[in-house]
Each structure stands twice: as C-alpha cells, then as structure tokens.
Amino acid sequence: MNTAVKLEVRDLDLFYGEFQALKKVCFSLADREVAAFIGPSGCGKSTCIRVLNRMNDLIPSCRITGTVTLDGENIYGSMDVTALRSRVGMVFQKPNPFAMSIFDNVAYGPRMQGLRDKVTLSALVEESLKKAALWEEVKDRLKKSALSLSGGQQQRLCIARSIAMEPEVILMDEPTSALDPIATAKIEELIGELKKEYSIIIVTHAMHQAARVSDRTAFFLMGELVEWGNTTDVFTNPRDRRTEDYISGRFG
Amino acid sequence: MNTAVKLEVRDLDLFYGEFQALKKVCFSLADREVAAFIGPSGCGKSTCIRVLNRMNDLIPSCRITGTVTLDGENIYGSMDVTALRSRVGMVFQKPNPFAMSIFDNVAYGPRMQGLRDKVTLSALVEESLKKAALWEEVKDRLKKSALSLSGGQQQRLCIARSIAMEPEVILMDEPTSALDPIATAKIEELIGELKKEYSIIIVTHAMHQAARVSDRTAFFLMGELVEWGNTTDVFTNPRDRRTEDYISGRFG
Amino acid sequence: EGNKETGQGTAQPYTIEVSGSTSVTPLMELFAEEYAKSHSSITVNINGTGSSDGITAANQGTSELGMSSRTLKPEEKGYGLTELIIALDGIAVIVNPSNPVANLSIEQIRDIYAGNITDWSQAGGRAGKIAVVSREPGSGTRGAFEEIIAFKDSLVLGATEFDGTGAIKAEVSRNPNAIGYISLGSADNSIKTVPVENIAASTANVINGTYKISRPFIILYREAKTSSSAKQFMDWMMSPQGQAIAGTSWIAVK
Amino acid sequence: MNRYKTDILFKYLVRGASGIAVVALGAILFFVFFQGAEPFVSATAPGIRLVTEQIDAIEVNGTLYENPSTFIDIPRETRELAIRFSGGGKSRSLDITVDSGETDPDKQLVFETFGSGEISSPESYVYTLTYPGRMAGLEQKIHILLPEPPYSVFRFLGGLDWRPTYNKVYGILPMILGTILTSLGAILLGVPIALLCALFLAEFVPEKPAALIRGGIELLAGIPSVVYGFFGLMVVVPAVKQIFNVPSGNGLLSAVLILGIMILPTVTSIAETSFRAVSGTSREASLALGASKMQTAWHVVLPHARSGVITGIILGISRAVGETMAVILVAGNSAQLIRSPLDSVRTLTATIALEMGYAQGRHSLMLFSVGVVLFIMILLLNSAILYMRRRLEKEAS
Amino acid sequence: MIKPKNIIPKDRKNQRLTDRVLWWIMAGAVALVIGVLGFILAYIAGQALGHLNLGFLLGSASQGGILPMAVTTVYVVAASLILALPVGILTAVFLTEYAGDSRGVRILRLAIETLAGIPSILYGLFGLLVFCRILGFGQSIIAGACTLSIMILPVIIRTTEEAIKTIPDSFREGSLSLGATKFQTIRHVVLPSALPGIVTSAILAMGRVVGESAPVLLTVGIAKNMPRSIFDSGRTLTIQLYYLTKEAINPEDFGIAFATAAVLIILVVIINTATRIISSNFRKKLGGGL
C-alpha cells in the first residue's frame, strides 16, 4: 500500500439550508487505496463523496466549511471545477450512460476537453473499455446505443467513461446496488483491478462488499464519521459500539 | 403454536406473459403463525404474496395454475374477490395511506362494506388503532390528514386500516424497508403482538428481521421456493446449499 | 305552417334569424333597430356572413330570411325562394382620402383590377404602386362589381382579398395607395368615393341612371315556411316608414 | 342498489362514454371526407336542369310544368330537347340538341330554334336564354344548367387557378404552397429562437426567475390567436409596408412574422419542460466528466430531450398550419404563386374561412375538399415526424 | 499504453470563450422572446387603457360595448363544457382504469391522437355541416357548443388521463386490498385525488374554447344581438375582435378593438392563474402522499 496522501478532508461541515448533513468529517486517503463508506440510509455517505468532486455545487442550498485537498491543493480554492472533475471521476448508483452510442459515451469526456483526433480517440476508447473489462463484450457493436447494454454492462461502461479521462481518484456511489449478483461480482473484481492505478472511494450498503473490496472503511452515522480505519480492524474490532451494533445487524 | 392450516398453496406456477415468475411453489401456513419470505431481489417474493389476495388479478398478462386455499376453500374458484380481500389484508412496502383524515383511512374498508353507523365505526377505528399501537399518538388528531404522519406512523396506520377489516391473514410486503430503525423496531414489536390473533406473512430483505419476527421462513430463488421450514432451522441448519450461501452473504 | 309565433298583439318573444350579405347588413340593422321600437317582443338576429350564405341559409331553412346583395344566379333561382327587393344600392369605387385621383373610367377600373395598370400615375394619381383590394369570390358585391365592369374572375394576382364590406373600407382607409369597392350605402368619410366616368357615386345619380354601377338588395325566404312575424317585418320594410330608412343611404324601391 | 351492481353499471357507463367519444370523433372524419370526396366522384347533377323566370307554363319533351319555381330536371340520357313555353301572353318554342361528346362545356348545346331569344353564358356550364321585350327584371329567361362532370383530383391539387365563381376552376396549388411557405417560414423563424430560449431557461436561469418567465410564456401560449392577428395588422403590416416600401404590407412576410411569434411560446414551453425532464443523472454524469455547463446543455441535455423537442415542433407546426383568422388578417389572401416574400399569399385555412360563407354548390363542397387536403397534410407531417421520433427513440433504447 | 493526460488538450481558454459566446446568444434569444411578447402585451394594454370602462364592458354592440359578446362567450363555453366534460372524463376513466389493449381501445386512442392535432377549422367545417345544416340548428350557440365540445374532447381526455395516471397504483391497491370494489376505488380514492387535475383539464379546455375563432365563426355566427337562448346565433369575443380588427377605421374603433383584446388577455390570465394554483395544490397534495 502506498502512503502518499492523495485526498485529505479536514473538519468538513456541510449544511443543506439549516440542516447539517456532515459534521466535522476528517479523513485522508492515500494513492491507490480503496476506501468503503458504510452507514444506514441518510447518514451522509453520498453527500460526503459528492463534496470531493464538487458535485454539491449544483445544490443551491448547500454550504460547506472545512478544507478538502487533492495532492495538497485546496479544491474549493482557485482550482477550476471542470479541471477538478476530470481529475476526480464519479460513478453513480444507477448506471447512467448517455443515450448515445457506446463509443460516444466513452469518447464524451475527452471530446469535451477538445480532443478531436479520430485515431487517438479510438485508441483511447479501446483502452478504457479494456480496463473496464468491457471491451470483449462490446467491441463489435461500438456504434450501438449504450442503452441496449445490460445493467451490469452499463455500469462498466460508466466506469470506462470515467477512466477515459484518466482521473486520479474514482468515486463510486453504491455502484452495484442496482445490479444482479453476477454483475456485482464482475464490478467487484474490476475494482480490484482498478486500484492498481487509481484511488477509489466506494459507497455501499452491503457490508460484505465493503469487507471484500476495501482497504479502509468509514462508518457514518447521522452525518458523523463515527469510525475510520483499516477495513479488517473496523469489521473485526470496531472502536465504537455503534459501529459494532450496525455491523452485527442490530439496526439499519 | 396452532396447527390448523389456514392457507395452503399447491403447485403454484405463475407467468407474466412468457416469463415464469413462480415455479411449483408449495407451502401451507397455520393459523396465528408468522412466515417470512426472503430471497434476492426479483426472486418472486412479492409476486407470491400478491397471489394470496389476488392482487395479481390487476396485471393483465399474469396467468396462474395450481391451487390456493383459504380455510380449505379455493380462492381462485367461486370466491368473490372483494370478499377474499377483506379476509386477507395487505400492507405495502411504501406506506400508502389515502389522502383523507386518519379516521377516514381506518374507516374506509368497513364503510365500503356498507357500515354506516357512526358509533360502531368510531369504536372500530379506536380498537384498530389501539391494536396497531397508534392510538396514543393520534387520538387527538383523528380528523387531521393521514399524510401529516411520519413514515412509521403511516405504516402503522396502514396496518390499522387492514385490521379494521378483521382479516384472517395479513400480508406485508417489505413493510419496514422505507422506515428508519426506530420505526422498524416498533413495527416488529407490533407484529409480535398481532400474531396472537392473525396469520401473517412478511416479505423482507433483512435477514435479521426474518430471524427475529417469524416462526417459519421461506427462501425464494429465481421463482423457486428453495427452502421452507422453521425459522431457526432455516437460519442455523439450512437444507439447501443455496440458502446457506445467501444467508451467509455470499451473494445478493 | 311551423309558425310558432303570434302577431304583435300578444307579446310572445320571437327571434327572426336573418343572415347573408354584409352589404345589406347595415341597412338591416337600421331596420331592426327601428322595428324594435314598435315591436318589443321581436328580436331580429342579423348575421352578416355573405350573400351566398344568406341564399343557402334561406334555402336550407337555417335562417328564416336571407339577404343578398346580388341577383340570384341561375342555379340559385332553382331553389324556389321568394325574392323581395328592399332597396337598390350603388357600388362605390373607393380610395384613401389622401389620394388625389379625381375620376376613373370603367376601362381604367377594369385595367387596375386586371393588373394592366399598376401605378397610380397611369390613372391620374400621384406616382405610387396601386394596392388592389378586393372582396373574396362569392361576395355579392364582387359579383355585381365584376359584372358591371365586365370583368369576370380575372382579378389580378397579388390583390389583397378580404371578406366583408367593413374590412375593405378599413383596409383602404389605412393604406394611401389602396383601391377598393364597397356598397355605396356604407361609404363614409373614412374613405373617398371616386367618380366613375365623371359621374359622382351618389344615390341621386344611381336613381337618374347616370351612375351605372348598381345592384339590388334582396330578401329571400321560403314562402310556405315563413312566420307571420317575419312577414310582418318584411311588410314593414316595404312600408313608407321602412322605405324612408332605405332612402337614407341607399335607394328606396317604393 | 348494492355495490356490486353499481360496480357493473359504472363499467358500462364508462364504456358508453368511450363509445360516444369514438363516434363523435369518427363522425368528423367521415362527414368531412364524405363531403370532400363528392366533387371528384360525382357530377353536380344527374342531367341537364332548367330554371325559368317569368314563365307561366313550360312543356319539355311533352311534360308540362306550370309556374315552375324550382329546377326542371331532364333525364340523363335525353339528347334532344323540345321546349314550348308561354308567359306574358306569348308562346314560344325552342329546340336544342345535346352533344355530350363535346368537351368544351360552352359548345355542348346546339340551339336549333330559339326564336327571338338571346343566348348568353354567364358562367361555365350555364346558358341563359333571354327573351327581351319587357322591362329589365321581368324578362322571360330560361337558364339551362349542364351537369359539371366529376372534377379531376390532379387539376384540383395541381391547378394554379382558383376561380370558383364564374369559371368554376378549382386549383389549390397556390394555397398548398401558401400554407407550406407560411408554416415553414414560421418554423424556421420561431423554432431556433424558441429552442435557444428554452435551453437557456432550463439550464442557466435560477429557478425563481425562470418560473416567472415560464409563467409569462405559458400565458402567451394561451392568448387567442386573433389577438396576435390584431397585433399583426396594427403593427407588423404597416411596418412591413413602410420598411420595404410596397403597396401593401399584407403578405407572406407579415404572415411568417406573426406565425413565428405565435409559435414561440408553444415551442418554448414544451421544449423547456422536456429539457427539465432530462434526468439529473445524465447532467451529473456529464459534469462529473469535466464538461462545462454549456457543454452539458448542448451535448447532453439537448440530444436527450429531442423527443420532447420534436413534440414541441409538431405542435408548433400544427399551430402554424392550422391557424386561420390571424393569417387572414395579415396575409393578403391572394391565391397566387408568389414571386417575392412580400407578395400576398393565401393559405388553405384562409380559403375555407373566407369563402365558406359565400360559397354555393360545388364551390362549397370544394372547400370541404380543401379541408380534407389540410387534414391529410397534417397527418402526413405528423406521421413523418412521429416516425422520425420513433426511430430516434429506438436508436436510443 | 495511451496516457490520456498527454493527449487530452489542457487549454480551456477556447472552451471558455465558446461557452461565453453561446451564453450571450441564448440570453439574447430569451431577451428577444420576452421583449417581443412583452411589447405585444404592453402595446395592447397601453392602447386599451382609456377604453376599458363600465360602458364598454356592459354596453351593447351598437353602444360600442361587449356585453352581448361576453354573454355569448359564456354560453358557448358553459355549453361546450357541459357537453364535453362528462364524456371526456368518463372516457379517460375508461382508458386508464378499464381498457385493456383491445382493438376498440386502439381505435379510440388513434382517434384521440389524430384529432388532437388537426386544425380547428376542420371541426368548424364538420360542425357547419352536421350541426348547422344536417341537424338544422343553423348557426347558433348550441351548434357551436356541440362542435367545440368535440374539439376539446381530446384535450379533456388526455389531460384527465394524465391526472389519473399520476395517482400511484399504491392507492388503488390499498383500496382494493381492503375489499373495496373497483367503482368504490375509483369513486372514493382515484377521482378525489385526481380532481384538481381534472379541474385543470376543464380550465384548459375552457381556455381553448375562449380563444377559438375559426370554428366559432362557422358555427356560432356573428350576430351582434344579446342571445336569448342557446338556439340563437351570436358573436363571441374573439370573433368580435376579429371583426373589429378587420373593420376598424377611426380611432374610436381601434380603441374598442384594443380594449376587447385586453379583455381576452385578462381572461387568459385568469384562466392560467386558476390552472396554476389548482395544479400546484395538486402537486403539493400528491407530494405529501408519495
């Protein structure tokens, strides 16, 4: 495991209007590390990862205090938000490919950055689809609509789309909750592959998944980061009783 | 535990158009017994309980074969469907109170049967709300809209509404999945109370819940009833390897 | 005979539906207004929809009385309707009050409407493209006008066509280069009537036969199906009192 | 009545209502089509008809009619007419041969004897014999009406002349083109502006002001079209006349401007609704890939909403093609093939509304035929666009 | 191995410039639309101001007033709604709650789809032929109302259907699972919840009738008298405006035309506001139920 700090969150408070959704959250993620966020519904997991690529900018009522740094640079400072987002990719709960061809989906990000060259684009798309373990399944129908893919394939397509930007961090918000067990297994495997190159944060409801894929686990409860540590420690030997209760199924 | 058979399902096959959603399902439920249906998403749990009060009649493409008997009488025979539904009540995943007052919600069923007498109705409503452990919380605002209640209260209202019909069986389709832990605990407690008078079938995703509240457990997988037996047996000593895999979190 | 009404003695309300020519409409409105003063139970409902419509309505019985500003066509003659000429009317050629043109010959009018003359300078006005304004096909006024200036169905392309006397008047009053034609009875000082062949368009000249462009105003009805109220109304129109009204802006026939 | 009976009764009630709806809606197509087809399948009358004026009695091929005031119908196959009539104290006779092989209607009758009468042909398919000698209006007249044969559909659709009154020529090509040009112009003018406006409102204007503007635009979508026509006649027509120095401002350009303005609110509000309906997740996905808001709007929101945009355009076209009164007020209404955008034009709808009150006989039926053409145009247009939309949707799923 | 970092252009200046230019073009379009439409409203309002008085509102046509036209309009609107609403609503109930996918249902849907899009003047032709001529009503309020009621039928059916469709199935299931019959479910659960939506649809239809002109001209006629019954012909406000526009000559006429236009616009504002209030309440109410 690499120990260079990639992403650091300090004293993060977040408010939706009057409602405080995150309370003094602190953690830091190293390069090429996978962190899992767990916690009951509404505890602030999604909110927390959306802070990391400033998706919460879209919600007018949302205010934050505290600092978030990427490679030591404050992302809420002078950093251009589109530049940030091409460094910090995101994969959503429900696969959300654009209603375009498979190729165009993957090529979308680079194109928006101004990459027009066909040959380079093709190579990039192929490469990304390969990394997302989707190339073999779609290579003959790159011109087909992305919506014709199955749910699991769509989700891998979304991952490929993200990879095509060569992000440094990939955020995934319950990426498998809409998928069947087989597709879920494929994605989990893929995450195992991806962490060789990227830092990853994955939000999940399934404790087993967190235990299987992550190096670090964060347990949120009502906006608080109750527990943060090595996954094995959190699951076998939690410091906080609430974590233990949650993991053993006493609530949630 | 009472051993008189209340509800019996024999060789139930169910098709949505071409797709077979239930395959040769057989089980029987005794009076005043609680059964839990578990299984991964899409395995047919909801479909199966909707057969029991003929809610599947609403889906034009749905065909069934096999028999379902209530107290020995075939419910798909000459039995009037509205009569059946007043004997087999149902509570849904998302609380669905009508946009009327709390009182009117509970009084709805009896009124539709022709009960007009105010005094009797009031008594019935009070009684039902008491059984649903909601009376104390709402007795001062029976005329208020049911939509002003919290999610957990709404779900208990739906249970009260069901109880007001004095059903013999109550079907509950994931009644707590939209609720927070505290409301969930209340409903679980309530089920413990209700089983003194009614047969209950509860569909749930939460294995803990199944283990806590039920006498019998059914495990469905892709339309098949893989395992059916005493809850303790199913959880501690499943007959089928797939059940074991599911319960131990190896998939789903 | 389907007569639901009674005479004026009993005050049972009755509505006489009249529809047809927009040129006859102003006269009919005057009639109705005056008639209502002495016959409060009778309402005359006037729909100025066009001569052909009036004839059709009378034929099909959808209106009790039809108004036409032209003689019936052969085809319409065969409907077996009774015709009552209630007045005569001239057709005035009109231009914008600011237009200096002082006279037009029938020939010139024909040329303007056929598109052979396109500029006012060719017709004794100041230079400017002529905006030809005409009624729509089927109009009684247009029919009579075309018949009188010996010009049939060959209106210059590009003319502005409007339905109704009022619309023509309004268009000409708004546009300094426009020429149009309307019922003489509807002419007023918002527009200027142009003398034709040096004869001013006036009722007097129509009566003495020097102003040639004229046509009858006709009421059509089906004898057997007409109520006595409607008949009384028509009798009143033809009475000295009614004809005096017709004589104000039109030409009385009695 | 018990609740089960009510239940069943209600079922029949809603079925009955739906039946009425089908019948009512179907009747429209049936009646309009039925009338509209008539000029093309049957002649105006089975045979020759006579109409007389100031004639007391008339004998046609041996049959006597006294004081005739309605049509005298001659059997279809009759080729020789021997007519004897009296009136005003005189008796006259008239012999006519019908040459049904002759195509020019003005030459179809050969008059063998017609006494002192004068033959005129006031309009196509009509001969009038006038016997002078009495004061005008009391002259004896016999009108001979020839049946007009079924009209050719091609002459109707492809004809350049619309001269319904005397010549009985019914060519509607100029009106078809008029309708196409005015609508096309309105669409080219209105749709791009409306789409830009809608996209901006949906993507860049904060919710509060956007709601306000949206309210205003919806209001304008509901304003009666006559009000737009009124505005056009008051403001647009004089402005066009002034700016281009033409005899009359009524014409294609004014019509296009007014229709363009009229479809703005319709297209804007539908397009905006569909832009807003594009799922937030697509928008988020694009932003999360580092695209700017503008790029997201153009490359994700716009294409994802195309089905709604197409609906908006269809409605815009329908409104433009179907608009009647506003167009009448500003278009000039001359049934000509235009040569310049300032020329007077007439649309199909205007033809119907202008002439319905004045039309009679076949002319009136022809207006129904114009209605049928209008209906078919709209239908073709809608199905073409719907087909396009369906293909887009298929591609997308 | 490709390194996207090296191939993806990093310079965003061009992009920012394009974004800005597009922003201004689009903002310009909005300004244009608001400007043009605002100008129309302001122009009409400005010119109408001096003429909107009681004499105008309550006078007869010969006094330059619009009372008979307003009354005719009310008659036409009321009669068309009375005719169309029951059929429309029941048909919508049939389509949403009862209809399967039989041939008849497909024909009905096709008819509604087709007729929703055809120009209103075709309804006028139909009404003229069937109601005025064949059924012998002549040009009259009743003929117009029959015609317009058919014209708004697709509008009512579609909007009511939409309203009924927004009622979640969970309400129906809740009611049925309590042993209520289908009619009871519709009567006590579906229709009350859909009511605001249905009212909205009625108001929309009303707006359509108020603003309609061509079919009204053909079927109701243009008689300026105060109608005595629905069998009389009459002139609606839009037709009055059409004639005033066409025939206005002196400033007085223009004033009256502007004032009539203003009255029509005010009517539309009232109708829109009512629709808005009702449907937003509807949404709130349902929002609570979901």
Ligand SMILES: Nc1ncnc2c1ncn2[C@@H]1O[C@H](COP(=O)(O)OP(=O)(O)OP(=O)(O)O)[C@@H](O)[C@H]1O
């Ligand atoms: N846009 C918003 N405006 C106001 N409150 C919000 C908004 N989004 C989320 N919240 C609130 O913030 C809290 C945290 O929400 P969040 O979506 O982060 O939870 P979560 O842990 O992702 O839950 P889940 O497991 O259901 O996805 C919740 O109480 C939620 O109601």
Ligand SMILES: Nc1ncnc2c1ncn2[C@@H]1O[C@H](COP(=O)(O)OP(=O)(O)OP(=O)(O)O)[C@@H](O)[C@H]1O
């Ligand atoms: N109306 C329907 N028409 C066709 N297929 C259906 C229909 N309803 C359900 N199905 C299919 O039947 C299968 C069983 O569905 P069911 O809703 O019973 O699953 P479930 O076990 O309740 O799942 P969940 O836990 O997600 O509620 C699924 O594959 C589903 O896609």
Ligand SMILES: [Mg+2]
């Ligand atoms: Mg979340």
Ligand SMILES: [Mg+2]
């Ligand atoms: Mg389910």
Ligand SMILES: O=P([O-])([O-])[O-]
């Ligand atoms: O309206 P007209 O008198 O011209 O038929």
